[in-house]
Amino acid sequence: MTRTAERSWWGWGRVDQALPDDECVSLAAMLPGLPDRPRPVPRLPDLALPPSRVDPPSSLPVTTDDDARAAHTYGKAYRDVVRALSGDLRAAPDAVAAPGTEDDVVRLLDWAGSAGVVVVPFGGGSSVVGGVEYRGADPWLSLDLTGLDRVLEVDPVSRAARIQGGALGPVLEEQLRPHGLTLRHFPQSFEFSTLGGWLATRAGGHYATLYTHIDDLVESLRVVTPAGVSESWRLPGSGAGPSPDRLFLGSEGTLGVITEAWMRLQDRPRFKASASVAFADMTAAMAAVRAIAQSGLHPANCRLLDPGEAALSGASTAGECVLVLGVESAAHPVDGRLAELTDLARAHGGSVAAAGDGGTDAADTWRSAFLRMPYVRDGLARMSAIVETFETACTWDRAEELYATVRAEIGAAVEEVTGAPGLVNCRFTHVYPDGPAPYFTVIAAGRPGSEVAMWDDVKTAASEVLGRLGATITHHHAVGRDHRPGYDRQRPEPFAVALRAAKAALDPAGILNPGVLIDPCRTAP
Known part of the structure; x- marks a missing residue:
């Protein structure tokens, strides 16, 4: 469903759901002093993107196509929408990767690390906090994970499923429905966001109480890092030291790429x-x-x-x-x-x-x-x-x-x-x-x-x-x-020290989403 609907490259959601011009004008009537007509939406063919600075091997699933680069330049914050409407695509990624397997992810990270290319994981691209937009000077690759979109295994006895991280909300629910099960996680961005994105950002769902945060639904995670693959055991609970899953929940693509997760499910409500x-x-x-x-x-x-x-x-x-x-x-x-x-x-x-x-x-x-x-x-x-x-x-x-x-x-x-x-x-x-x-x-x-x-x-x-x-x-x-200044105040300094150490150990070349959570720390390839 979602994969066949045309996504807006500049704004939220689907092209066919965007407000027509007359409705934009009507809405603006509540605020005096605004223009009489809405700004036109630019046509991608009319926009100039900077030339790509990378030359990835042909064996990797990577494109430097301008349309793909434009669609992966920004998330969906207000400032992203305004810059896209003004045709400002100076920050476009140099290339977009579309892995279809976990091995593709491993090979892409290996190449990027050796070539000094920044990698920014990209799920549905619905970030409203600058989470998928690189703001540095290095060449960068947007790693679109929506090709990893399958429910790989369902355990009806334990009521859990192993799901790939790139599955969009409707895609994973469609695959769970024949089993009479649901993840029951419905953020406002449900149609346009992925399981991996929810996990990487500790997303909250539509439900107002009890099991609303994605954290509560995680049984185990599988994460590809430049230092190797981390996979935690499937357990209903454990007191064995600090939780390995908690290291990656909320890590926002800075420590690794979440490729799979065993998720706790529920029976569908009647x-x-x-x-x-x-x-x-x-x-x-x-x-x-x-x-x-x-x-x-x-x-x-x-x-x-x-x-x-x-x-x-x-x-x-x-x-x-x-x-x-x-x-x-x-x-x-x-x-x-x-x-x-x-x-x-x-x-x-x-x-x-x-x-x-x-x-x-x-x-x-x-x-x-x-x-x-x-x-x-x-x-x-x-x-x-x-x-x-x-x-x-x-x-x-x-x-x-x-x-x-x-x-x-x-x-x-x-x-x-x-x-x-x-x-x-x-x-x-x-x-x-x-x-x-x-x-x-x-x-x-x-x-x-x-x-x-x-x-x-x-x-x-x-x-x-x-x-x-x-x-x-x-x-x-x-x-x-966008929230880094506030997060720096909220985060205890000893934890910041530990987070920097984890970043250095798991991503020694500093290629994964630099500038998110902690300051970038790049080393020469």
């Missing part, structure tokens, strides 16, 4: 129910969500939308906060559990709309808007609007302060950068017994030609306020290159 709850203010809504997170009821969906986010998604137009709740099970009906959850919400002042009186409609409206939002972001970018999203996590005792401080300080920063007020909305994407994961959306009018610099200023302000409040620089978007 029973589902949902409801929405309206609250007059965020204080009451946060108290309700905390009670739900600490109840042990583990809703599949527990999304709290503040008034701005609820209005933007169409879930409410009455200035209320909206909590979207959902439950599911493969084994038994879930209506009773949904009733317990809504009772908790009512106890904190919530007004419940269940299925049949608007509850399902609100949940469906939010979900449609959630999946559509990246395309909306691209449409606004064509109109020179500034669009930024950033997510974090903090403990419950600091949640109200963080919400209020971020909205106030980022709102002030947006006005200083753009000269006019913007929108600063928030939703809680995931909740835990000890804290939430707030996700902020910023939309403001930009100046044509200055969008990237303005976005960078807003991003810097967001990083600084999160660091000062002791909140994580990222809950599930990864570090990449």
